[in-house]
Amino acid sequence: MKVGYATGVFDLFHIGHLNVLKKAKEHCDFLIVGVCTDELVQTLKSKQTVVPYSERAEIVSAIKFVDKVVPEVTTDKVEAWKTLKFDVTFKGDDWKGTEKWNKLEQEFAKHGVSVVYFPYTQHTSSTLLASALRKL
Numbered sequence: 001m002k003v004g005y006a007t008g009v010f011d012l013f014h015i016g017h018l019n020v021l022k023k024a025k026e027h028c029d030f031l032i033v034g035v036c037t038d039e040l041v042q043t044l045k046s047k048q049t050v051v052p053y054s055e056r057a058e059i060v061s062a063i064k065f066v067d068k069v070v071p072e073v074t075t076d077k078v079e080a081w082k083t084l085k086f087d088v089t090f091k092g093d094d095w096k097g098t099e100k101w102n103k104l105e106q107e108f109a110k111h112g113v114s115v116v117y118f119p120y121t122q123h124t125s126s127t128l129l130a131s132a133l134r135k136l
Contacts, residue, residue, distance in 0.1 A: 002027075002029045002087045003029070003085065003087050004025070004028030004030070004032065004086060004088045004089070005031075005080065005084060005088070005089045006024045006031065006090040007033070007036065007072050007080075008033070008036065009035070009041055009049060010035055010036075010056045010060050011049040011050050011051050011056060012050055013051075013059050019118075020090065020092070020118055021033065021065045023090075023118050024065070024090045024116075024118075025066075027116055030067045032067065032068045032070060032086060033060050033066050033069050033070070034069075034070050034072030034080060035060055035069055035070075035071060036053075037072065037073055038053045039073075040073055040074070040075075044075065053071070057071070077089060077104055078107055086113065087112065088115070088116055089113060089114075090116050090117075090118060091115060091117055091118070092117065092119075093117040093118060096117045
């Protein structure tokens with residue numbers, strides 16, 4: 001069984017989120033999704049989520065492509081692998097070729113883990129949705 005791992009904040013859930021999860025499931029038999037905790041989002045992005053973690057996790061867990069939801073409490077993907085033992089991880093292609101993900105690809109390759117990049121959904125994002133809501 002091929003286990004996949006996708007992560008995200010999934011705040012203001014939109015079609016881009018759904019597309020990533022759908023495509024991820026096409027590349028694995030069992031999809032684990034790490035939903036970033038409110039504390040991690042605050043640390044990483046210096047902002048609060050609109051939708052609290054418990055609700056975001058419940059929304060993601062209700063999606064038919066998702067087999068398991070776990071809290072994402074660190075950005076260390078290798079640490080996540082040590083716990084979850086996934087075979088493939090997924091990331092937006094805006095990260096492809098970056099120093100961080102080039103290093104991660106090399107580290108994951110040592111463990112037989114592949115990285116699959118998906119096209120970033122340009123026309124929508126949680127940031128755009130939050131901005132539109134503030135204008136209302």
